[in-house]
Amino acid sequence: xxxxxxxxxxxxxxxxxxxxxxxxxxxxxxxxxxxxxxxxxxxxxxxxxxxxxxxxxxxxxxxxxxxxxxxxxxxxxxxxxxxxxxxxxxxxxxxxxxxxxxxxxxxxxxxxxxxxxxxxxxxxxxxxxxxxxxxxxxxxxxxxxxxxxxxxxxxxxxxxxxxxxxxxxxxxxxxxxxxxxxxxxxxxxxxxxxxxxxxxxxxxxxxxxxxxxxxxxxxxxxxxxxxxxxxxxxxxxxxxxxxxxxxxxxxxxxxxxxxxxxxxxxxxxxxxxxxxxxxxxxxxxxxxxxxxxxxxxxxxxxxxxxxxxxxxxxxxxxxxxxxxxxxxxxxxxxxxxxxxxxxxxxxxxxxxxxxxxxxxxxxxxxxxxxxxxxxxxxxxxxxxxxxxxxxxxxxxxxxxxxxxxxxxxxxxxxxxxxxxxxxxx
Amino acid sequence: xxxxxxxxxxxxxxxxxxxxxxxxxxxxxxxxxxxxxxxxxxxxxxxxxxxxxxxxxxxxxxxxxxxxxxxxxxxxxxxxxxxxxxxxxxxxxxxxxxxxxxxxxxxxxxxxxxxxxxxxxxxxxxxxxxxxxxxxxxxxxxxxxxxxxxxxxxxxxxxxxxxxxxxxxxxxxxxxxxxxxxxxxxxxxxxxxxxxxxxxxxxxxxxxxxxxxxxxxxxx
Numbered sequence: 136x137x138x139x140x141x142x143x144x145x146x147x148x149x150x151x152x153x154x155x156x157x158x159x160x161x162x163x164x165x166x167x168x169x170x171x172x173x174x175x176x177x178x179x180x181x182x183x184x185x186x187x188x189x190x191x192x193x194x195x196x197x198x199x200x201x202x203x204x205x206x207x208x209x210x211x212x213x214x215x216x217x218x219x220x221x222x223x224x225x226x227x228x229x230x231x232x233x234x235x236x237x238x239x240x241x242x243x244x245x246x247x248x249x250x251x252x253x254x255x256x257x258x259x260x261x262x263x264x265x266x267x268x269x270x271x272x273x274x275x276x277x278x279x280x281x282x283x284x285x286x287x288x289x290x291x292x293x294x295x296x297x298x299x300x301x302x303x304x305x306x307x308x309x310x311x312x313x314x315x316x317x318x319x320x321x322x323x324x325x326x327x328x329x330x331x332x333x334x335x336x337x338x339x340x341x342x343x344x345x346x347x348x349x350x351x352x353x354x355x356x357x358x359x360x361x362x363x364x365x366x367x368x369x370x371x372x373x374x375x376x377x378x379x380x381x382x383x384x385x386x387x388x389x390x391x392x393x394x395x396x397x398x399x400x401x402x403x404x405x406x407x408x409x410x411x412x413x414x415x416x417x418x419x420x421x422x423x424x425x426x427x428x429x430x431x432x433x434x435x436x437x438x439x440x441x442x443x444x445x446x447x448x449x450x451x452x453x454x455x456x457x458x459x460x461x462x463x464x465x466x467x468x469x470x471x472x473x474x475x476x477x478x479x480x481x482x483x484x485x486x487x488x489x490x491x492x493x494x495x496x497x498x499x500x501x502x503x504x505x506x507x508x509x510x511x512x513x514x515x516x517x518x519x520x521x522x523x524x525x526x527x528x529x530x531x532x533x534x535x536x537x538x539x540x541x542x543x544x545x546x547x548x549x550x551x552x553x554x555x556x557x558x559x560x
Numbered sequence: 561x562x563x564x565x566x567x568x569x570x571x572x573x574x575x576x577x578x579x580x581x582x583x584x585x586x587x588x589x590x591x592x593x594x595x596x597x598x599x600x601x602x603x604x605x606x607x608x609x610x611x612x613x614x615x616x617x618x619x620x621x622x623x624x625x626x627x628x629x630x631x632x633x634x635x636x637x638x639x640x641x642x643x644x645x646x647x648x649x650x651x652x653x654x655x656x657x658x659x660x661x662x663x664x665x666x667x668x669x670x671x672x673x674x675x676x677x678x679x680x681x682x683x684x685x686x687x688x689x690x691x692x693x694x695x696x697x698x699x700x701x702x703x704x705x706x707x708x709x710x711x712x713x714x715x716x717x718x719x720x721x722x723x724x725x726x727x728x729x730x731x732x733x734x735x736x737x738x739x740x741x742x743x744x745x746x747x748x749x750x751x752x753x754x755x756x757x758x759x760x761x762x763x764x765x766x767x768x769x770x771x772x773x774x775x776x777x778x779x780x
Contacts, residue, residue, distance in 0.1 A: 298755045329754075330746075332649035355647065359758050400755050420752040425625015427752065 147250060147258030153521070155458065157471030159261070162290055162454055163243055166263050169286050170241040173278070175265050178240045180222035186212040191440045192221025194410020200248040215247045218409070220449060221437065223266045228443035236269030236445065257455055264431070264451025268438065271446035273382060276415045276433060277389035279448050283419055283429055284395040290457065291464040294422035297398055298358075300405035301383050302412050302432070304367070307375030308350045313342055322351070327406045329355040346372065354404035361387065363401040379414075386415060411437045417450070424460035428453055472521040474499045474560065478513040481530030490528060490553065497556060501526075514538060524560065564607045565760060568627035570615030573779050574745055577652045578631045585767040619644060619748065628753035628761065634743045635722060639683045645749040647765050653745035654776035655724040657683065660734040662711050665718075671737055680710035681720035690720075690740045708732040724778050744776045 144150065151159060167177075186203050193201065203214040216222050219242055227238050243263045250256040265282065267275055280297055287295050314322065318341055325334040334355060338348050353370035357363055364387070367380055383401075390396050408416045408430070416432025431450020438445045458465070475494060479487035487503060494501045502522070504513045510527060517525045518540045527536040535553075537560075538545045552558045569575040579592065589610050591601040601610045613621060618632040619642040630644075635657055637646065659679070661669065676697045681687045684700040691698035703710065707721040708728055720740065723729055729736070747768065754761055 294756065296755050328644065328646040329749075330646045333646070358754065359762055400758055402755070418755075420755045422752075422756040423625070425623065425750050425752050 145258070147256060149257075149259070149455070154471055158458055158462070158465040158469040159454060161465060161469035162452075162457055163263055165290050166286050166452060167241065167243070169282065169289050170265055173239070173265075173282055173285075175239040175241040178223060178226060178242050180216070180219060180226060180242065180244065182215065182244075183213050184216055184222065186214040188225070189214050189216060189221065192224055192411065192437055193217070196410050197221075197248075200250070202247045202249065217246050217248045219244055219246060219262050219264065219451065220266060220409075220434065221411070223449075224268070224434070224437045224447065225441045227266070227268045227445070227447075228438040228441035232443050237275075238268040239265070240268070241265045259455075261454040262451040263454055264429075264449060266447060266449035268447040268449075269445050270448070271435065273385035273389055275446075275448055276382075276386045277393065279431060279450050280386070280390060280399070280417055281393040281395050283417070283431070283450055284393075284398050286429075286452070287398075287419060287421075291461055291468050292421055295398060295419060295428075296400045297395075297417050297419050298400045298402050298405070299383070299386075299415060299417045300402050300408070300432075301379045301415055302408065303414055304371075304376045304379035304383070304403055305354075305406060307373045307377075307379060308347075308354070308371065310375075312347060323406060326351070326354050326404055329358075329404060331355045350376075357403040358401060358405070360400060361396075363403060367403050383415065408432060409434075415448070419452075421460045424456070426453075426456050428457045428460055472523045473502055474522075475501045475524050475526045476504050476513065476517040476520075476522040477501055477526045477528065478504045478510055479528040479530075480510075483530065486530075487528050490550070493554060497553075497558075499560075514540070514543075564602075564609050565629065565757065565764075566609040566611065566627045568611045568613050568618045568621040568630040570618055570632060571612045574615065574631060574633070574653050575612060577745070577779050578650070581650060581652070581768070581771065584771040585764070587764070616640075622748050622750050625750050625752055628750050628757060629764075630748045631745050632748055634741065634746055635683065635686075637746060637748070638741060639686050641685070643751065645751060645754055646746050647749060648747040648768055648772065650745045650747055650768075651772055651774075651776050653743070653779045655722045655743050655778065657686065657720065657740045657743055658723055658736045659718055659720050659738045659740065660708075660723075660729055660736050661718040663733050663735050665711075666735050666737065669737075677718060678716040679718045679720055680707055680716040682707060683720055686740065687720045708734055742776070745779075 189201070190198055197217045201214045201217050203212050206213045223240055223242060227240070231238060241264065245259055245261050247259055250258055267279065280299065283297055312319070321337055325337055334352060338351060350371050350373070357367050357370070364380060364384060371377070387396065387399070390399060411434045412432050413435045414433035417430070418427040419429035420427055429450055429452040431448070433448040435446045438447060477487055477491050491501045491503050504516065514525045522540055525538040525540060527538065533550055534547050535550065536545055537548055548558055569578050579589070582588070587608060589601050589603045589608060591603065592610065599612050602608070611621065611627060615632055616636055618630040619636060619640050621627045622630040623642040623644055631650065633653055674696045678699045678701065679687055680701045680703050682703060684702045687700050688698060701710065701716055707719045710716045710719055711734065712732060719734070722743065723736065726736070749761060
């Protein structure tokens with residue numbers, strides 16, 4: 136009877152066993168290859184930050200969710216970052232400030248966030264993302280979106296949408312309204328939920344003029360395809376919002392050049408995103424999966440909080456969400472099995488060891504079945520542990536047997552064929 | 561699979577009301593006429609699927625994306641605060657969430673003087689929020705049914721519960737003191753579904769808007 140020791144994990148974090156972990160590896164590697172193809176170079180931010188420094192870049196939303204504790208060496212508070220973008224902004228604004236702009240940077244890393252204790256909310260978020268620092272304007276915004284589309288295609292997504300919002304468009308409508316904090320919160324809540332009837336009821340109680348009312352009432356329905364832009368132009372007349380729509384139109388033109396417009400939807404009433412966002416923002420959704428798999432957008436004011444003013448934009452994938460959304464598609468793509476389990480009979484193990492080394496030199500993945508057992512048991516082990524073939528080497532025989540674990544089909548191969556490099560599977 | 565539009569509807573009266581309303585815009589499910597013990601119903605021709613769930617579970621199914629669309633009372637939405645779109649007030653299922661107490665207590669009770677009270681409710685979050693906003697410290701005892709019983713047996717002095725006609729409360733010697741919220745059924749939509757199926761869902765919302773009756777009504 137095995138000794139069962141209770142080994143629970145805190146809620147909101149997970150272990151991944153080989154099958155899933157291989158898929159995570161595949162996602163990271165594939166995304167990194169796209170980042171590289173677009174000229175992005177890696178940065179690796181620290182896992183701990185001084186809380187006071189980190190908080191320069193965090194809005195109240197992320198601040199409230201930060202894991203923090205005492206640093207015994209200094210008595211100061213330190214924190215695990217809840218998001219990597221502010222860290223990259225800090226690195227760009229301080230360590231890299233004397234290098235020529237723009238910076239194209241990418242990263243991979245896990246962050247921690249406190250979440251409400253409820254089903255399906257992760258406290259550990261595995262991010263893979265890019266930051267484009269030092270560029271403003273539609274071409275940079277479009278580059279981010281086109282890249283996000285390319286990334287999703289490269290990991291096997293077919294039906295998906297990148298949903299674009301515009302923070303400045305909303306600010307044009309919401310700024311300078313004569314509302315107190317609780318009225319403003321109620322207004323945001325209704326708009327975020329696209330709760331048109333709630334908004335109508337609320338507006339009756341607020342001290343607003345007709346233009347303000349008309350613009351606010353349009354927001355819950357300003358989402359959909361490209362036609363949303365025309366609807367917005369008709370419904371919204373303030374200059375700041377109009378200017379934001381002009382910018383958005385230019386971005387859409389560039390996206391047409393990149394040939395990704397079929398994956399684009401607009402949502403001009405979307406108020407999500409982090410406190411540091413400004414301008415164009417976006418989220419990626421896969422058909423049939425209820426949460427976003429990536430999010431990002433412009434954050435022109437963030438590097439200035441670290442003493443270096445520069446426009447910037449970027450996005451990050453939530454790799455766990457991406458993994459769960461594409462789990463089935465990744466079965467085929469993420470090659471997680473090992474090519475050969477090498478089984479040998481007889482006392483002299485040297486031939487098997489040499490053969491394994493030869494195969495590895497040729498680029499195959501090979502493990503030796505070191506345990507003393509019979510061939511049936513070895514094949515059974517190979518099947519359960521995701522080896523593709525059992526390779527059977529019998530003492531002083533030139534011919535080897537190759538058994539495919541998937542269907543048990545066997546064939547033979549000579550040692551000569553392997554050593555001369557002609558052997559393929 | 562993904563070209564289906566999936567609805568999560570609360571079993572019972574609200575499900576009937578919902579299907580009657582949906583029928584007006586051509587959304588039907590003949591399979592539901594003979595429900596038996598089935599929980600999932602399909603209309604294969606129109607690629608529609610309907611799940612019968614507990615009303616408190618509707619927001620969960622929709623937030624997690626198992627259903628694209630749901631119908632659920634505003635009380636449940638306020639209590640659970642899930643991240644959902646809530647584009648339409650369907651106007652049926654009207655009731656109110658109220659604070660109530662025994663008639664005898666009311667005679668010399670002044671809500672303005674409450675500082676520390678015990679309340680029984682199915683809605684602990686909303687109850688705490690409501691009283692916190694008033695500056696009243698509240699100890700909520702969470703119950704799952706027959707809330708009216710709590711003051712009768714001395715579990716708490718007051719309750720927070722839904723009333724539609726008020727019959728049950730009257731029969732148990734309780735009177736309403738304050739209204740916390742007016743409640744009707746809402747159409748809720750998963751965030752990703754609204755984006756990835758926006759043509760179908762926008763059309764559904766537009767069509768429903770035209771047939772929803774003016775003014776809230778009690779379902780019974």
